[in-house]
Amino acid sequence: xxxxxxxxxxxxxxxxxxxxxxxxxxxxxxxxxxxxxxxxxxxxxxxxxxxxxxxxxxxxxxxxxxxxxxxxxxxxxxxxxxxxxxxxxxxxxxxxxxxxxxxxxxxxxxxxxxxxxxxxxxxxxxxxxxxxxxxxxxxxxxxxxxxxxxxxxxxxxxxxxxxxxxxxxxxxxxxxxxxxxxxxxxxxxxxxxxxxxxxxxxxxxxxxxxxxxxxxxxxxxxxxxxxxxxxxxxxxxxxxxxxxxxxxxxxxxxxxxxxxxxxxxxxxxxxxxxxxxxxxxxxxxxxxxxxxxxxxxxxxxxxxxxxxxxxxxxxxxxxxxxxxxxxxxxxxxxxxxxxxxxxxxxxxxxxxxxxxxxxxxxxxxxxxxxxxxxxxxxxxxxxxxxxxxxxxxxxxxxxxxxxxxxxxxxxxxxxxxxxxxxxxxxx
Amino acid sequence: xxxxxxxxxxxxxxxxxxxxxxxxxxxxxxxxxxxxxxxxxxxxxxxxxxxxxxxxxxxxxxxxxxxxxxxxxxxxxxxxxxxxxxxxxxxxxxxxxxxxxxxxxxxxxxxxxxxxxxxxxxxxxxxxxxxxxxxxxxxxxxxxxxxxxxxxxxxxxxxxxxxxxxxxxxxxxxxxxxxxxxxxxxxxxxxxxxxxxxxxxxxxxxxxxxxxxxxxxxxxxxxxxxxxxxxxxxxxxxxxxxxxxxxxxxxxxxxxxxxxx
Numbered sequence: 001x002x003x004x005x006x007x008x009x010x011x012x013x014x015x016x017x018x019x020x021x022x023x024x025x026x027x028x029x030x031x032x033x034x035x036x037x038x039x040x041x042x043x044x045x046x047x048x049x050x051x052x053x054x055x056x057x058x059x060x061x062x063x064x065x066x067x068x069x070x071x072x073x074x075x076x077x078x079x080x081x082x083x084x085x086x087x088x089x090x091x092x093x094x095x096x097x098x099x100x101x102x103x104x105x106x107x108x109x110x111x112x113x114x115x116x117x118x119x120x121x122x123x124x125x126x127x128x129x130x131x132x133x134x135x136x137x138x139x140x141x142x143x144x145x146x147x148x149x150x151x152x153x154x155x156x157x158x159x160x161x162x163x164x165x166x167x168x169x170x171x172x173x174x175x176x177x178x179x180x181x182x183x184x185x186x187x188x189x190x191x192x193x194x195x196x197x198x199x200x201x202x203x204x205x206x207x208x209x210x211x212x213x214x215x216x217x218x219x220x221x222x223x224x225x226x227x228x229x230x231x232x233x234x235x236x237x238x239x240x241x242x243x244x245x246x247x248x249x250x251x252x253x254x255x256x257x258x259x260x261x262x263x264x265x266x267x268x269x270x271x272x273x274x275x276x277x278x279x280x281x282x283x284x285x286x287x288x289x290x291x292x293x294x295x296x297x298x299x300x301x302x303x304x305x306x307x308x309x310x311x312x313x314x315x316x317x318x319x320x321x322x323x324x325x326x327x328x329x330x331x332x333x334x335x336x337x338x339x340x341x342x343x344x345x346x347x348x349x350x351x352x353x354x355x356x357x358x359x360x361x362x363x364x365x366x367x368x369x370x371x372x373x374x375x376x377x378x379x380x381x382x383x384x385x386x387x388x389x390x391x392x393x394x395x396x397x398x399x400x401x402x403x404x405x406x407x408x409x410x411x412x413x414x415x416x417x418x419x420x421x422x423x424x425x426x427x
Numbered sequence: 428x429x430x431x432x433x434x435x436x437x438x439x440x441x442x443x444x445x446x447x448x449x450x451x452x453x454x455x456x457x458x459x460x461x462x463x464x465x466x467x468x469x470x471x472x473x474x475x476x477x478x479x480x481x482x483x484x485x486x487x488x489x490x491x492x493x494x495x496x497x498x499x500x501x502x503x504x505x506x507x508x509x510x511x512x513x514x515x516x517x518x519x520x521x522x523x524x525x526x527x528x529x530x531x532x533x534x535x536x537x538x539x540x541x542x543x544x545x546x547x548x549x550x551x552x553x554x555x556x557x558x559x560x561x562x563x564x565x566x567x568x569x570x571x572x573x574x575x576x577x578x579x580x581x582x583x584x585x586x587x588x589x590x591x592x593x594x595x596x597x598x599x600x601x602x603x604x605x606x607x608x609x610x611x612x613x614x615x616x617x618x619x620x621x622x623x624x625x626x627x628x629x630x631x632x633x634x635x636x637x638x639x640x641x642x643x644x645x646x647x648x649x650x651x652x653x654x655x656x657x658x659x660x661x662x663x664x665x666x667x668x669x670x671x672x673x674x675x676x677x678x679x680x681x682x683x684x685x686x687x688x
Contacts, residue, residue: 248541255540255547256530256554259519263527266516273476275502275531275594284537330518413520413574 008051014038015055019063026070030352032077035059036340043333044409060239068235069224075231077348079303082238083296085339086245088323089332090292093249095321096329096411097258098285099265100164101172103317104179108290110186110312111155112148112297114196117307119144120206126194137208137302145241145298152294153287160286164279167268179317186309201308205301208233234303241299245292249332252288261285262330319346322393326400328407337408345396346389354386429454429630430598435484435494437467437474437654444470446654447484452632452647457624459633459641461665462651463674468634469511471651472600475632476508477501488598503531507596509587511603511634517576521567521586522558524575528593529554558593564626565589580607592627599623600632605640613637617644642666650674 018034025031039059042052068075087109094102118124120141124133135144163174190198210229217224224232252258260281263271272278301307319342327338360376367374385392400407430452437445445467452458460468473479475486477498486494493501507528516524533554539547562568565585570578575586584604591599601620605613617640624631635641641648642662650658650665652674658665665671 251543252537252540255551256526256533256535257537257540259523259527260530262519262523263516266518267514269478269498270510270514270516271527272498273478273502273508274528274590275499276527277499278497411518413518413523 004046004048007045008048011038011042011045011047011051012055012058015042015059015063019059019067022063022067022074023070026067026074029071029073029077029348032064032074032348033344035063036081036344040333040337040340065232065235068231069228072228072231075235077344079231079234079238080347081340081343082235082242083300084320084323084343085336086238086242086292086296087320088327088335088339089245089249090289091320092289092324092327092330092332092335093252093261093292094285094289096324096331096335097253097265098261098282100282100285101168101175102286102289103172103176103314103321104182105175105289105293105320106312106314106316107159107179107182108152108156108293109297109300109316110182110309111152111290112294113301113307113311114186114202114297115148115151115294116141116144116298117202117205117301118195120302121202121204123194123197123202126197134206137206141206141208141298141302145295148294148298149291150294152297153291156287156290157283160283161279164282164286176314176317180314183309183312186312196309199309201306201310202301203306205305205307207302207305234299237299238296241295245295246332246336249292253332257281257284265330322397326397326407328409328411330411331407331409334407334409334411341408342393345393350385350389350392354384357383357385429456429489430632431487432471432475433485433487435471435474435486436482437470437479438482443654445474445481445651448651448654448656450649450656450659452630454630455624455628456646457620457631457633457644459635459645459648460651461635461638461641461648466651466674467654468651469602470654472508472602472632472634475501475600476506499531502594502596505595505597506600507591507594507598508600509584509591509602509604511606513580513583513587515575515583515586515590517574519575520572521575521578522562522571524586525558525561525590525593526554528590529558532557532595561589561593581612584608588623592623596629598630598632599627600634602634603636604633605635605637608637610639613640616640620644 015038018031018038022031022035039056042056064074064078068078087105090108091102091105094100094105119133119135120137121134125131159175159178163171163178166174186196187199189196190200196202207230210226210233213229213233214224214226217229260271260276263274263276264278264281268278300311323338323342324335325338326341327336328334357376357379361379361381364375364377367376430450432448432450435445435448436443448467448471450458460471462468470479474481474494477493477496477500481494484494485492488504488506491504493504493506516527519527533550535544535547535550538544559568559571562571565588567582567586567589570582575583578586584606588601588604604620605616608616620631620633621644623629633641633645645662647660648662648665649656650668650671657670657674658668660668
């Protein structure tokens, strides 16, 4: 047996083991980490097709949903990861592939979110007469997902056309400014006509109905609470949209457009001299990234029920950028891993660490190693890892830049496809 | 006349890099531009390919004006180039580097790429095949999957030429292709340039410092000095031209070189 066969055999077993662990202890949210870790490993190591796809399908379609119905925080976590993954993939096209440093990327997320929030809540009644709003979740939410894609892409083109004539640092500053403009607009467009409801934000935002999920589970003999059905629904929706985005991203990457993006990143003058239209190619990258962000914005607003300018700050843009850099610029798996790692670190790992320390403190646990004795009751209540999120984060980024500047999963150019082409030529 | 350069001037602040240059290059010719360092040869190439906008003057190629067009538009009119300091797409494979130059030879849309339509597959297959043929021609087939930045220097120089040819140009501008090569490699390159001229029916404009190569390869030669054209003619005429010798070696050398010749 060769190595790939052995791995193909072991991989599903490992997957089962990690999922099993999560099923046995569904309340131990941190057990999602090995599950996701093994999921990622599957995209990197050599595996036979059946092994890779069956294991991944098992995790995503059965493993996580079953555990999630026990502990809906798992759904919440995965939805967060999925949303950030889509954002990271979008920004990865702009920054990673095309090499255009965009510091205002959260603006497109905001545009997607407000697109649905305004019309999927009573908010639109403020400036459109007749009390037609909120629009019902079915079918309008799905329509507005598409509309959010179009709006975000259009704004991407509009912002891109002037901004993308600039390069490097100048582009970064201008996108930073334009990103803030969108947030400030959201903050102030409550007068003279109340469009965004200003800093108070918009709520409640309609959600698409989930009766059909309840109907299906009823028929299967499961009784689901509505909030579980909603969590399951958003899990599925985010999963589908994220996978669609991964697929589109891969396909674009392996087309003349993806190659043009990378060529422009590598050497603008050489790329132009080879007939690649500079501005058009850059705007295309910008609009594609914006579109990914827009659709997740719409989902985000429905999931949160509430949208306010708070969610679309510069910090948000930088967090997404950090995911791309951490994962590996220009690499799709990198963007996914970066999003998962940062999200888990932010909302799970540090929090569990804090809770763990708190628990030790409250129970007055005494650490006795013989030569050193420490009572955790004396531990300062200031020491809470969750509060050091940004510091730990910054530290990780610095270490990454020193030891692994190309990211966790650096970009690789596709070799397999070339082999396929060569075979095509021979036949 | 295939390529006509009229009164092209390019200034950078007070410096006149190219000063009222006139050139006419015939179809199928190998035309060399020589001159001391800083004479404005590369600036002339950059004006020709649209990287710089000329301050005045016009350039026509195949009867149409190409001066003041964007580089990508000039490239689409069949003008390709290599660079003095290699400008490959380092993080892309050899295959992809060459494939990029086929960008404008595929016309499938963004949506075609997204939905993997038949149009996409047909065109991708066609351009990939052309590129593989070109890589075979250059002897790069075995290295197709290597990253361009990992190639040895000589291969990088040749890959730049391969990439330029993938644009399917009719005019090829080579900016010091023999830079850093030893005499033997230079001889190989000289024969190679002649071969590609014939095989791809090209007009070639060449900047080069290796005089042996220039003199034995070129149909005609123009000499630039301080941005101005100081001589033009057959290689034999240029070799004897006192203004050229002065520009290259200084006034005192004239006697020595002419007696030597």
